[in-house]
Amino acid sequence: MTFSSWLDGRGSPVGHRGARGGGWSAAARAAVRVMTGAAIGCGLAMLPIRAAAQPCTTACGDFSGDAFVSAPDIAPFLDCLGQPVDPPSSCQCADLDGSGSVGMADVAVFQRLFGTGSDEAAPGCTGAAPASANLTAFRPQHRGGYAPFQRAAVSEADEADPMRGPGIRRNAPGDVDAFGEDDLIEVQLDVAPPGAALALRRGHPALRVWTTRTRQAGTEIAFIGDKTGVLPIGPAQSSLTLWVEWAAAAHGDGELHVESPAVRTPKDTLLFRTFRSIVIALGGENQVPSDPPDPNSGTFVSAVDLYRAGYDVHMYDEDNVGPDGSGATFNEAATAVRDRGVTTVAIYGYSHGGGSTYDLADRLDSQRAGLGVFEIAWTSYVDSVSNDSDFDTAQELRRPPSTGFHLNHYQRGSFFQDLGLDGGPVPNSVPPPTGLDVETTPWGAGCTHFEVDDFPQVLNLLLSTLAAGVPLP
Structure with missing residues (x-):
């Protein structure tokens, strides 16, 4: 006897009907109610309860979930030919055309999709070519x-x-940006064909997306859970500029995917991670922060390299640091620590920028109580000169306060070669014990103040020690 025959009252076992056989007993009705979630009336035959269909979240024909209809998908599809598709059948997503069965029409759709992918999900598969997105x-x-x-x-x-x-x-x-909102990251979405219907999916709720750099009212792209609706890409548009924000007080990382609104198969993915460090680069007198940098401004050459490698780098004229360490550069570093949760600070400079490195580190160290927990993990001087004024020529020989690592390069020169502008030995520096006098090396012998910051050997050691002491992000 099958369960269905028991339900419809034919061949029911003794004890499941009332004493006169005229209806379901209370015990039987209770048992069926538990098993089916339905109430049974006296004398009524039971119909099978059809389970609710679950949406297919992979693309049409993509049983492996790798975004392509390919060899691994053939066997699971063919296994479903002629099989029932009513839930909880595992063949539900093989009914590509929604006809209620897996047949030759579905085979035709599968063949059209083979070797590509789809932006559709069963049962609405037409075999249309998918859009591309980057x-x-x-x-x-x-x-x-x-x-x-x-x-x-x-x-x-x-x-x-x-x-x-x-x-x-x-x-x-x-978080207050004194010079205007600059914490959002620009993202360009390129699509083909123009006007393609696409959506975003996020891996962390702190990620918010806007169509304006300054988060103007009405320009946020809303997420419902972890996914947006169809993005505002016009019929003739092949690109869309987005601005991504990390709107949370805690650090973290999160993926941002672009995909079809119907499926959860990414076409492209970005992995965002919050900055925990900041790098300050200070040039010498008359050196202007720029990109591309002047090839004779080694500080800014290295700063551009670090920026492109993924560091949060800020280039400043050395005079943006006052003799007491105050000024725009201090404000940037203080905001990073106090408002953005940065815990690692790196500072380096050449000539007067070396003197400003000391002044900035000294002020940050003295202001710790009002800023929060952070470390000055890495500092560097290249032929450092004190910067109490534009005409200061005194050597800066003090190690920056509280730095965890200090790199020092200098040359001796002469007054006639470089107007007496020289760095010098700094206690407890790398290379030990006081840094490197580059004039003692074959590559730096006879150099002047105006050359020392451009040697590849100096810049390579600067970059490698910073990377070791200030890991990304």
């Missing part, structure tokens, strides 16, 4: 734009890398 993220803004850096894209190879991928500053409520 996300490109850019390195951080500065003061409402990119200057003094150029707009720099994160490479395709790095866009989902947990270290070199797109860094993003925390932009929690209360």
Whole structure:
């Protein structure tokens, strides 16, 4: 006897009907109610309860979930030919055309999709070609734009890398950008064909997306759970500029996917991670922060390299640091620590920028109580000169306060070669014990103050020790 025959009252076992056989006993009705969730009336035959259909979240024909209809999908599809598709059948998503069975019409759709993919999900599969989409993220803004850096894209190879991928500053409520909103990351979405219907999916609720850089009212793209609706791409548009925000007080990382609204198969992915460090680069007298940098301004050459590698780098004229360490550069570092949760600070400079490195580190160290918990993990001087004024020529020989690591390069020169502008030995520096007099090396012998910051050997050691002491992000 089958369960269905028991339900419809034919061949029911003794004891499941009342004493006169005229209806279901209370016990039988209770048992069926538990098993089916339905009430049974006296004398009524039971009909099978049909389970609710579950939506297919992979693309049509893509049983392996790899975004393509390919060899691994053949066997599971063919196994469903002629099989029932009513839930809880595992063949529900093989009914590509929604006809209620898996037949030759579904085979035709599967054949059209084979070797490609689909933006549709069963049972609404037509075999239409999928759209293509690409996300490109850019390195951080500065003061409402990119200057003094150029707009720099994160490479395709790095866009989902947990270290070199797109860094993003925390932009929690209360964060104030004195020179305008600059904490959002620009993302360009390119699509084909124009006007393709696409959606975003996020891996962390702190990720918010806007169509304006300054988060203007009415320009946020809303997520319902972890996914948006169809993006506002016009019929003739092949690209859309988005601005991504990390709107939380806690650090973290999160993926942003672009995909069809109907399926959860990414076409491209970016991995955002919040910055926990800041790098300050200070040039020498008359050196101007720029990108591309002057090849004779080694400080800014290295700063551009670090920026493109994924660090949150800020280039400043050395005079943006006052003799007491105050000024725009201090304000940037203080905001990073106090408002953006940065815990690691790196500072380096050449000539007067070396003197300003000391002054900035000294002020940050003295202001700890009002800023929060952080460390000055790495500092560097290149032929450091005190910067109490534009005419100061005194050597800066003091180690920056509280730094965890200090790199020092200098030359001796002569008054006639470089007007007596020299750095000098600094206690407890690398190379030990007081840094490197480059004139003792074959490559630096006879150099002047105006050359020492440009040697590849100096810049390579600067970059490698910073990378070791200030890991990304």
